[in-house]
Amino acid sequence: xxxxxxxxxxSGGLGGSRCVDALARAAGPDAIxxxxxxxxxxxxxxxHVSPDLDTVLYTLAGLLDEERGWGVRxxxxxxxxxxxxxxxxxxxxxxDRDLGLHLVRTSWLREGLPLSAVTLRLAEALGVRVxxxxxxxxxxxxxxxxxxxxxxxxxxxxxxxHRDEVTGLRYEGAEAAxxxxxxxxxxxAAELVVIAPSNPFVSIRPILAVPGIREALAAKRVxxxxxxxxxxxxxxxxxxxxxxxxxxxxxxxVAALYGxxxxxxxxxxxxxxxxxxxxxxxxxVDPGRRAEVGRKLLEALL
Amino acid sequence: xxxxxxxxxxSGGLGGSRCVDALARAAGPDAIxxxxxxxxxxxxxxxHVSPDLDTVLYTLAGLLDEERGWGVRxxxxxxxxxxxxxxxxxxxxxxDRDLGLHLVRTSWLREGLPLSAVTLRLAEALGVRVxxxxxxxxxxxxxxxxxxxxxxxxxxxxxxxHRDEVTGLRYEGAEAAxxxxxxxxxxxAAELVVIAPSNPFVSIRPILAVPGIREALAAKRVxxxxxxxxxxxxxxxxxxxxxxxxxxxxxxxVAALYGxxxxxxxxxxxxxxxxxxxxxxxxxVDPGRRAEVGRKLLEALL
Numbered sequence: 001x002x003x004x005x006x007x008x009x010x011s012g013g014l015g016g017s018r019c020v021d022a023l024a025r026a027a028g029p030d031a032i033x034x035x036x037x038x039x040x041x042x043x044x045x046x047x048h049v050s051p052d053l054d055t056v057l058y059t060l061a062g063l064l065d066e067e068r069g070w071g072v073r074x075x076x077x078x079x080x081x082x083x084x085x086x087x088x089x090x091x092x093x094x095x096d097r098d099l100g101l102h103l104v105r106t107s108w109l110r111e112g113l114p115l116s117a118v119t120l121r122l123a124e125a126l127g128v129r130v131x132x133x134x135x136x137x138x139x140x141x142x143x144x145x146x147x148x149x150x151x152x153x154x155x156x157x158x159x160x161x162h163r164d165e166v167t168g169l170r171y172e173g174a175e176a177a178x179x180x181x182x183x184x185x186x187x188x189a190a191e192l193v194v195i196a197p198s199n200p201f202v203s204i205r206p207i208l209a210v211p212g213i214r215e216a217l218a219a220k221r222v223x224x225x226x227x228x229x230x231x232x233x234x235x236x237x238x239x240x241x242x243x244x245x246x247x248x249x250x251x252x253x254v255a256a257l258y259g260x261x262x263x264x265x266x267x268x269x270x271x272x273x274x275x276x277x278x279x280x281x282x283x284x285v286d287p288g289r290r291a292e293v294g295r296k297l298l299e300a301l302l
Numbered sequence: 303x304x305x306x307x308x309x310x311x312x313s314g315g316l317g318g319s320r321c322v323d324a325l326a327r328a329a330g331p332d333a334i335x336x337x338x339x340x341x342x343x344x345x346x347x348x349x350h351v352s353p354d355l356d357t358v359l360y361t362l363a364g365l366l367d368e369e370r371g372w373g374v375r376x377x378x379x380x381x382x383x384x385x386x387x388x389x390x391x392x393x394x395x396x397x398d399r400d401l402g403l404h405l406v407r408t409s410w411l412r413e414g415l416p417l418s419a420v421t422l423r424l425a426e427a428l429g430v431r432v433x434x435x436x437x438x439x440x441x442x443x444x445x446x447x448x449x450x451x452x453x454x455x456x457x458x459x460x461x462x463x464h465r466d467e468v469t470g471l472r473y474e475g476a477e478a479a480x481x482x483x484x485x486x487x488x489x490x491a492a493e494l495v496v497i498a499p500s501n502p503f504v505s506i507r508p509i510l511a512v513p514g515i516r517e518a519l520a521a522k523r524v525x526x527x528x529x530x531x532x533x534x535x536x537x538x539x540x541x542x543x544x545x546x547x548x549x550x551x552x553x554x555x556v557a558a559l560y561g562x563x564x565x566x567x568x569x570x571x572x573x574x575x576x577x578x579x580x581x582x583x584x585x586x587v588d589p590g591r592r593a594e595v596g597r598k599l600l601e602a603l604l
Contacts, residue, residue, distance in 0.1 A: 045408075045409050046349070046405060046409045047405070072384075078377075078397075079399065079401045079402035079405065082374075082398075082401075083405050083406050084402075086402070086427040086428070087423070087427050096381040096401075097383070097384040099384075099398075099401070100380065100384025100385040100388070100390070101384055101385075101388060103347040104347070104385050104388045104390035106347075107347050107390060121389070122388060126387075
């Protein structure tokens with residue numbers, strides 16, 4: 001195998017973090033650059049929260065609450081409880097340890113460090129050797145269109161519990177954004193780019209919406225892992241979004257969304273995919289199975 | 303007794319909060335306006351901390367860790383622990399519930415509310431009926447001069463554990479500051495102004511340094527309660543500061559510092575004071591005794 005970072009992974013939150021972890025366990029963390037979604041970032045109580053980047057960080061650092069799929073395990077919630085009692089914003093759950101990370105991120109951002117540099121410092125402090133980069137350092141926010149109007153992503157997802165049917169999406173700030181330092185280089189240097197089994201609308205497209213990233217992928221071998229198995233998502237509202245946005249609620253439907261950007265589409269063993277799909281074990285929920293799943297995936301793709 | 307707010311108290315941290323509590327238990331919380339020191343405020347991890355105002359709030363809300371004399375009882379420290387692990391500032395202890403309050407304060411300040419309005423909102427949310435006002439809404443910071451140079455108050459007090467001998471003090475920003483809304487009115491409306499048994503150098507003088515406050519006091523009956531008993535402070539570095547700054551380390555020494563600003567100086571039973579000093583029980587450490595101590599103090603002063 002070649003030395004250095006040779007696999008780039010486009011990643012959202014939970015599904016993405018598990019895929020990054022699986023590939024890192026299989027190929028070694030130094031082989032991986034993860035390019036993370038920032039479309040669901042938010043400011044809350046004055047702190048900058050990057051839920052998808054954090055889920056990747058916490059997963060790789062072994063801190064994730066795996067049961068729940070977000071946040072830090074063995075967490076307390078005393079700061080948020082007090083903030084709520086005082087009339088502060090408390091609709092978005094922030095644990096105390098989680099908040100410690102947001103405070104540090106926010107203070108570094110205020111010192112003028114870009115999000116990518118902040119994220120690298122956080123990863124280093126947590127002993128994470130995978131290189132994690134936000135798709136962009138600039139503000140890019142996913143907006144969800146519903147029949148009641150446009151909502152911020154977290155307003156739709158958390159505050160309203162993704163009950164509103166999605167009629168469209170918009171990636172605010174994407175056109176003016178540029179890839180974070182290292183993103184295009186990581187793609188160019190990669191022998192394989194993996195699109196993780198993340199929600200294409202709210203995790204992957206906000207990455208692809210940053211000018212330059214889609215173009216860089218066009219020249220590469222790109223594999224996408226299906227986020228739907230038997231037409232259902234491991235977790236989250238993807239199946240419902242596929243339906244409400246007029247797409248087939250299946251792996252093949254997701255493959256059609258990516259179109260010719262993707263060279264190899266990977267579906268779960270026994271699942272139906274588009275013509276030419278590769279079948280593989282893509283169940284990465286159990287951390288104990290991820291090394292093996294990652295190994296087989298790389299065997300199939302490299 | 304007259305209706306309305308009729309006692310104004312100039313207050314620092316622990317000693318001040320206990321005195322405010324004692325007077326509030328004796329005269330009723332609606333009779334009291336506490337004017338709090340902001341000279342030891344600081345920004346830390348991007349949040350605005352007002353240690354003295356918070357000690358008053360926590361004391362009056364019954365949340366104070368009475369044993370330790372600061373912060374919230376039954377507190378956890380998980381956010382700060384995480385921040386420290388990540389390389390963020392962690393030299394100043396912030397508990398999780400405490401941090402929740404700072405986050406709310408800071409977010410309201412960022413919305414443009416002045417500190418006085420924020421403090422009133424926090425007090426209301428905590429069910430505190432004493433009216434607590436910062437001496438000023440503008441930045442005023444106590445600087446400590448030592449033979450190794452000038453230090454921020456908390457740098458001297460917390461980070462260096464007040465080991466450096468104090469050779470002078472400066473109240474940065476005081477000259478340009480103005481009293482917070484309600485401060486002068488509270489003094490003018492008061493039939494009695496009490497200077498709490500707080501450190502004169504780092505708690506009371508930063509209040510008096512705000513132009514207009516000393517002048518308003520000149521027209522009023524002002525009583526000061528000695529922060530030294532038998533030449534010793536209940537807690538904190540006052541005795542050492544008296545010595546290093548060339549003052550007599552006694553109640554009379556404190557009285558001399560206040561000079562003719564004060565009409566009545568109150569010392570502990572049996573303690574020596576300046577000529578004309580009133581002796582009273584001023585031990586307000588035990589919350590269970592505060593109502594009685596406050597009652598006797600008011601009997602002696604009104």
